[in-house]
Amino acid sequence: MQGASQQTVEPVPPAPAAAGAPSERVLALEFSGSAREYFRVWAVNLCLTLLTLGVFSAWAKVRKKRYFYAHTRLVGTPFQYLAQPLPILKGRIIAAVVFVVYYLSSHYFTSVMPYVLAAGAALAPWVVVRSAAFNARYSAFRNMTFQFGARYLDAAKTIYAWGLVAVLVVGSMFNWWGNPWFGVAAFGVFSLAFPWWIKRLKHFLVSHTGFGGEHGELSATGGQFFAVYFKAGLIIAGAAFATGLLVAASAQVAGTRPYAFLLAMLPAYAGYVLAFAFVQAHLANLVWNHTRLGPLRFQSTLRARGLAKLYVTNALGILGTLGLLIPWAVVRTLRYRAENMRVLLDGELDAFNAGAASAVRAAGAEVGEFFDLDLSL
Template identity: 30%
Template sequence: MQELDVAADAAPVATPPAAPRVLDIRFTGSGSEYFRIWSVNLLLILVTLGLYLPFAKARRIRYFYANTLVDGQALSFHGDPWKMFRGFVLLVVLMGVYSGAGRLSQLAAFIAFLILCAVWPALWRASMQFRLGNTSWRGLRLRFEGSLQGAYLACAPSYLPAIVMVAGTALMASEGPGAVRGMTPALWLNVVGLLAMMVLMPWSLTLFKRYQHNGYRIAGQHARLKLSVAKVYLLGLKTIGVSLLPMIGAGVLIALFVALGSTMQQSMGRVVSMAALGFGVLLAYLLYFAVVMPYSAARMQNLAWSGTRSEALRFRSTLSFSSLFGLTLKNWLLTGLTLGLYRPFAAIATARLRLQAVSIGCDEDPADWVAAAHAGHADATGDIAGDFFGIDMGL
């Protein structure tokens, strides 16, 4: 018995696993610094009639990346602006062909739209390969490894209703102004397409997010997004409910002014009522975008990033709707008062709020990834499609 007690005392005590290390994200960009970059970019874009746009985008991305610090280490962007220019020209040509086809005939426009749908998922995939393949952290290149088939499957729920709507529009245009009014087949196609797009939009957004996040790679880490369609549909219903608030508020305000106008003389009351109606519609429009867009953006960021993880990484986003709503109102007000000159300051403030709401838990030491990468093969820069096209759609 004594020997058993001694053996039990000598047995190793299990230690609890160490808590994951938190990789904080900080954004150190300055509005005054970015204002200089933004103003020069804007001037060169105007002087070159838009041809400088990809070069301006490369400068903007480099600045934002250089001021995005993950665990104290900044991101880097290595994209070649000339390759981005080649991709920019390709997109301009595609949009020009589609626009020109619409001037020829509705049938040509419909065929051009089908061709655009056929190539767009491949270009979208190439865009993400280019952006991720030219992004590095601690000397490690990120990668995007989403499949081409996955890109087409992610686009399908939004493409099918859009094709139906474009077909309906083309059919309505071919009927001519003298066509019989009513619920024609063309109008039915538009209605069915619009309803289908609204119903399928949350599903489509879920597939987009899954495809994007599931393709993210760095070193040996393979990202996976756990995001259910039901949660996105619930977010859509909540967004619809939130969108009613600006309309109700504007309606109450209009009713008060109309009631006030009824107590005045007829001519003055009519002026007050019309002014109240115009002001109420404008207020509802502004509040709609000031409330709905920050609400959906904050909730979607939290859903997507808090559900993303890899073998050793755990992401968490705590972006507050109230913070984003207040910042959006401030940005809109100051941008309007300064005739647009506050826009770079607004971009910096928004980036800081959204980035610093995200934190990363890491079960490993990223320094080991760097050592393994130097001991093994060189990091990837994206496959040949993304590198050839040089497309960066800001995705």
């Protein structure tokens, strides 16, 4: 699978050389989970969540994460997930209330929708900070927990860079979207600025994440993020061009071949999957390959074609078995990512020292997960 692609991987910045420093060595990283074992965890979680009308979902999340953490090992030592179900359940209740308010305002009380959006914009930095802090605080390695030290204002400055999001929210409040020129201009500016916005967000998350007294550093540039999205745009443009040609050709034979139009759309579907896999693989490579945590740095070698093949076979397996192969798809995806990740150590792991860590409420993490916010590295 890995050899199926010949695409270029983002270069790993060289580690700074120091006189007398020990040579950099690779630490063994492995994922030992199996589809058969995880199927039992998944099946119990699904059944109990349905029987309890969703209440067990908090316990299901803890069981799932503990299984994956325990089967992910670095130099033979497993990671640990320390969160408890009850705080997660409370957070999910808050998330559900927020979602109900959003749904009612968007479908029945549309006059208050702009104000709900404004409140959501004010809430977003808190969600980002609390979500990242909760996930870090209850993730541990060698009995030491990770930390996330950002504050609300730090997140607000990152999320609302250049005031673009604020302009969009205010525009919705005063119905600026009624002017097509405003919509075109806002969409164009936001599209061009999006890669730099993602770079700021990733830098914010990495630089405020710590472990054992060390904090992360991200050296990737906005231009490198822009290159990833630009190349993905070229893939979509090429697929759209091929689709247009096939649709035009199929229009002439649609009368005798009713499925000609659907077949003509295949390049569009393939282009979307490949572009999505390209962004996922190259963004992960870009972030990990330019991240340092104390004496550690990382090398990710994900391939777009390999990831696309993984997505397609996973989807076909899940559809063909009506969802029964979901555990198989999850396990093979995690194994593929672990096999394409190297952890490089320049020094000793003893350089990380345990420090005090405070408990973090789970509400922010669950609101972020409820609205499908991607806050991972």
